[in-house]
Amino acid sequence: MAVAAFVGAPTALAETPTDTLIMARNIDAISTFDPAQIGEVVTNEIVLNICDSLVEIDPEDEAAVVPSIAKDWTVSDDGLKITFNLVEGAAFPSGNPVTASDVAWSLQRVLTLGFGNAATLTEYGFTAENAETDFVAIDDATFEMNLSRPYPVMLILQAIAANRVANVLDSKYLMDKEVDGDLGNKYLTTQSACVGPYALRQWNAGEVVILEANENYYGPAPKMNRIIIRHVAEAQAQRLLLEQGDIDVARDLGAEDLRDLNENPDIEVVSAPMHQLYYMGFNNADPKFADDRVRLAFKYLMDYDAMSETVMAFLGMPRASVVPLGALGALDEAEGQPFSLDLDKAKALLTEAGYGDGFSARLFIGTLPYASPIAQHVQENAAQVGIDLEIEQMANAQLFSAFRGREFDTVMLSWQTAVPHAHGMLSRHAVNPDNSAEASLTMFPTWRASWFSEDFNRRIDEALFERDEAKQIEMYKQIQRDHMQKGPFAYSFQLLDTAALSKAVTTWKWNAFRAYYSDVEKD
Numbered sequence: 001m002a003v004a005a006f007v008g009a010p011t012a013l014a015e016t017p018t019d020t021l022i023m024a025r026n027i028d029a030i031s032t033f034d035p036a037q038i039g040e041v042v043t044n045e046i047v048l049n050i051c052d053s054l055v056e057i058d059p060e061d062e063a064a065v066v067p068s069i070a071k072d073w074t075v076s077d078d079g080l081k082i083t084f085n086l087v088e089g090a091a092f093p094s095g096n097p098v099t100a101s102d103v104a105w106s107l108q109r110v111l112t113l114g115f116g117n118a119a120t121l122t123e124y125g126f127t128a129e130n131a132e133t134d135f136v137a138i139d140d141a142t143f144e145m146n147l148s149r150p151y152p153v154m155l156i157l158q159a160i161a162a163n164r165v166a167n168v169l170d171s172k173y174l175m176d177k178e179v180d181g182d183l184g185n186k187y188l189t190t191q192s193a194c195v196g197p198y199a200l201r202q203w204n205a206g207e208v209v210i211l212e213a214n215e216n217y218y219g220p221a222p223k224m225n226r227i228i229i230r231h232v233a234e235a236q237a238q239r240l241l242l243e244q245g246d247i248d249v250a251r252d253l254g255a256e257d258l259r260d261l262n263e264n265p266d267i268e269v270v271s272a273p274m275h276q277l278y279y280m281g282f283n284n285a286d287p288k289f290a291d292d293r294v295r296l297a298f299k300y301l302m303d304y305d306a307m308s309e310t311v312m313a314f315l316g317m318p319r320a321s322v323v324p325l326g327a328l329g330a331l332d333e334a335e336g337q338p339f340s341l342d343l344d345k346a347k348a349l350l351t352e353a354g355y356g357d358g359f360s361a362r363l364f365i366g367t368l369p370y371a372s373p374i375a376q377h378v379q380e381n382a383a384q385v386g387i388d389l390e391i392e393q394m395a396n397a398q399l400f401s402a403f404r405g406r407e408f409d410t411v412m413l414s415w416q417t418a419v420p421h422a423h424g425m426l427s428r429h430a431v432n433p434d435n436s437a438e439a440s441l442t443m444f445p446t447w448r449a450s451w452f453s454e455d456f457n458r459r460i461d462e463a464l465f466e467r468d469e470a471k472q473i474e475m476y477k478q479i480q481r482d483h484m485q486k487g488p489f490a491y492s493f494q495l496l497d498t499a500a501l502s503k504a505v506t507t508w509k510w511n512a513f514r515a516y517y518s519d520v521e522k523d
Contacts, residue, residue: 116443316493329422329476358386
């Protein structure tokens, strides 16, 4: 009750408690805390701070992993079996011990439920039918993962073992909460049942998320007793709260605010390049967007340099390739962004495709601070080549729902991969296992866009299993070149995770894939 009262009266404070981190962020996209179902960047960051996985991305080296629930692991000679040895003495908040059976159940559960995150497992050959033989508890402290093909081990560790699908859930506790065979899904909409540095104590949709330190955590104790994430949608409101001392961290500020705050001696602006791209998607079920030339034309409707110096300052860098800089196999900065504003080129492509007189379409955008300026910039340039774009701005949860349901013409949003490897983005933005409506592969942006290419499916699979790394990298680079010409999306920026910190925050640790709340320190 004290926490609730505190959250409800932010303007009364000029200084935040030393044992509590208060963050302002747009959290309107949150819809669940079930690791099997989460699909949003903001919820992913939160759940990785309340639920440990088998391993985690090394905070100091994004290309490596470090132990978490698994203290170590071994790989069979044929590369088809990874055996994980679990830490000793770990217990869930319920008091139940963490066992290999919980690990196996948690991964099997993702496939059984079949929500979007099942794709994280199915793309590496795991199936609901084989889940019990693929994920096996040998004894309480030993878990075995059986692969159908010799996938690169580091990629499996990054993409699965460090992913939210491997968040270790309290199976006994959740089965007591089961409703109509949902394996605890309804309960996890608003609660947590896992082991990690923090536990979810409260979520008021559109208002606040409150995390409290896990007193019985097996790992290092979190520095902050409590993390409060307040929903503040407007960048100006976040800035005001930060300047007033009512919050410690602002996460969704615009370029102008960041530029000003960067000159404030009481505030520090920090950034980390993310493996996340901002892009425009097209519904290929519409004949005009099914034409490669129409989609390509949109890549000539933005002044990338001008936008990077204005609305995207501190927030992103121009990037047209599907693979972010920093990933294995990525094109370099110059080759990965060959486009520039060229209305004549865009008009010629449209004319060649049979749309010289233009057309009309809706453009859905969310509430990110740069979404509207970028959309308006494209809208103005599109009008000069005969395309009438009607911009519709909506809450991020509504935007994601429309995109996942294939109920859009064009859309602007971002996608973040969990691995520093070309396959991370290509496996979702160039691969589509099944384009049928019945497949409902909602965690594949290619499926959402109704775009399917057997050629890209085949080539990406071949590149994944190429053992000559130099040859593999060249395969990935050629795929990127072709994808820029024929792919379903128009990428514009590789995003930076940028935050403004009050002077009270002395330690803020993050990398391209997550922020580490348990390491935050304040004066």
